[in-house]
Amino acid sequence: MSLNPKTVHREFFGLPGAIGITLGLPTLITFFELVTNEKYSVQGINLDLDTIANQIPSFAELKQYAFDSNCWKAYLTWFFGLVVLDFILPGKRLQGVALRDGTKLTYKINGLAMSGCLLGLIAARVYASEDYYLPELAFLYANKLSLILVSTLFSFFLAVFVYVCAFIPLRTANGKGTSERILSINGNSGNPIYDWFIGRELNPRIGSWDIKLFCELRPGMLLWLLINLSCLHHQYHTTGTVTDSLILVNALQAFYIFDGVLNEEGCLTMMDITTDGFGFMLSFGDLAWLPWSYSLQARYLALPENKLVLGRLAISAIVTLHFVGYYIFHSSNKQKSDFRQGKLDHLNFDSIKTHTGSKLLCDGWWGLSQHINYLGDWFIGWSWCLPTGFQTPLTYFYVIYFGTLLLHRQVRDEDKCRQKYGKYWVEYEKRVPYKIIPYLY
Known part of the structure; x- marks a missing residue:
């Protein structure tokens, strides 16, 4: 080769x-x-x-x-x-x-x-x-x-x-x-x-x-x-x-x-x-x-x-959204990393063993969607745009652009995994049907 x-x-x-x-x-x-x-x-x-x-x-x-x-x-x-x-x-x-x-x-x-x-x-x-x-x-x-x-x-x-x-x-x-x-x-x-x-x-x-x-x-x-x-x-x-x-x-x-x-x-x-x-x-x-x-x-x-001037209530809501997104993003990534390193074996997480020897995690955060970490990252992006209020759509360009970028990454990753895992990826998609947003997409 x-x-x-x-x-x-x-x-x-x-x-x-x-x-x-x-x-x-x-x-x-x-x-x-x-x-x-x-x-x-x-x-x-x-x-x-x-x-x-x-x-x-x-x-x-x-x-x-x-x-x-x-x-x-x-x-x-x-x-x-x-x-x-x-x-x-x-x-x-x-x-x-x-x-x-x-x-x-x-x-x-x-x-x-x-x-x-x-x-x-x-x-x-x-x-x-x-x-x-x-x-x-x-x-x-x-x-x-x-x-x-x-x-x-x-x-x-x-x-x-x-x-x-x-x-x-x-x-x-x-x-x-x-x-x-x-x-x-x-x-x-x-x-x-x-x-x-x-x-x-x-x-x-x-x-x-x-x-x-x-x-x-x-x-x-x-x-x-x-x-x-x-x-x-x-x-x-x-x-x-x-x-x-x-x-x-x-x-x-x-x-x-x-x-x-x-x-x-x-x-x-x-x-x-x-x-x-x-x-x-x-x-x-x-x-x-x-x-x-x-x-x-x-x-x-x-x-x-x-x-x-936003005021305390608006600031509190935006900060909450930011850290909810941060929690989803980091805890999901850490869960996948710990799973790959065998640190979660005692929890018996549902997974699919592939012909390559690797496992596809279908449990925890990763049972909700294939890219749940992307959702957390997108929430963070919203928290950056909301402080500008609703004076113009211009300042919301980032969440539109970033959402498009995440969709493109999801498609690229899906194509790569489909080629790499074959029938095991088909089985994975049946168990975890949602791409990014649970119960929606």
């Missing part, structure tokens, strides 16, 4: 989808900035298209925004500063899942150290500041459009870099000769545009430093945190107060960010790491899409005309 079989199935309708996403999503996050800024903020359903049209930069202005030297210096300092911290900060080393050649890659897990370092730096800057004014956060807020374009271009260049590197054979351990790189099962189609988009190489690395894992939880996730903080900073220094809605969005999303970074070892078994190559889709998604689309609620609420 070939180490790198030719890609047969193409995601996102192949080349048309790849081109559409490559052009469409950067345009979308740019649009978000055009409708949530100091000059214009969308209210209600109707958009003032004339006002928005007047804000659209000309080609010359767009070029100026995209190649602003100060923003490039700031972004490169941010990205490669985190790379340096990734190398020097302590962390534990864990092995990933077995690859197609039987080997396992070693990953450095140091999310706790890196998060602590960033928080310590922010705390020190606040302590040394006058009236809590941080020029770094003010710069970030004032240059959002430029930084959106810079992070998009950087993700484009990074995708080109890893695509080209995927054609360079690896040196063997003894330095004599070369060995074949392991490619993604989705990114070996032979079409350069599609493979560049979806990711040709499974685990692009520079030495032992894994580019994909670093981008998954470092530059984009932590930049998201800083963008949200810049919104708080801006509201405080322009109005003298901070609304409870903006504080709530910051708190809930910060909790999610640090929970993700601190539990990064869970990424080693996620589809992004085990199956998907690293191309423009993940590069852009991690570095540009995540921070600039997930921060939409905070950026909207930071504007003076969108100040919203």
Whole structure:
């Protein structure tokens, strides 16, 4: 069997989808900035298209925004500063899942150290500041459009870099000769545009430093945190107060960010790491899409005309929804992990033993639906959008997008499991008929 079989199935309708996403999503996050800024903020359903049209930069202005030297210096300092911290900060080393050649890659897990370092730096800057004014956060807020374009271009260049590197054979351990790189099962189609988009190489690395894992939880996730903080900073220094809605969005999303970074070892078994190559889709998604689309609620609420006071009752309801979602998401994932490790054998959970030797869990959380953890994750997304009230559907974009993403993941996972387990998967679907939402779907 070939180490790198030719890609047969193409995601996102192949080349048309790849081109559409490559052009469409950067345009979308740019649009978000055009409708949530100091000059214009969308209210209600109707958009003032004339006002928005007047804000659209000309080609010359767009070029100026995209190649602003100060923003490039700031972004490169941010990205490669985190790379340096990734190398020097302590962390534990864990092995990933077995690859197609039987080997396992070693990953450095140091999310706790890196998060602590960033928080310590922010705390020190606040302590040394006058009236809590941080020029770094003010710069970030004032240059959002430029930084959106810079992070998009950087993700484009990074995708080109890893695509080209995927054609360079690896040196063997003894330095004599070369060995074949392991490619993604989705990114070996032979079409350069599609493979560049979806990711040709499974685990692009520079030495032992894994580019994909670093981008998954470092530059984009932590930049998201800083963008949200810049919104708080801006509201405080322009109005003298901070609304409870903006504080709530910051708190809930910060909790999610640090929970993700601190539990990064869970990424080693996620589809992004085990199956998907690293191309423009993940590069852009991690570095540009995540921070600039997930921060939409905070950026909207930071504007003076969108100040919203929720009150204790609404805050309590939203926080309850968040932690119900968090409980479902984490307890279900832990239950599956413990089951796989044999920690729940004494409970005699109902399961189906497959021809591969693995078992399909049909009990507990996983007797309710095939992806009950997705439901919990979606509830968390709702808790981020509800603090914006019901002034506009724009701020509910995330739950619509994320719900679509979860459905796509469910379909991908189902296809993979159907091929892997065959008749055992058919039996599993009979026992657990619901995909995500129990008794509904």
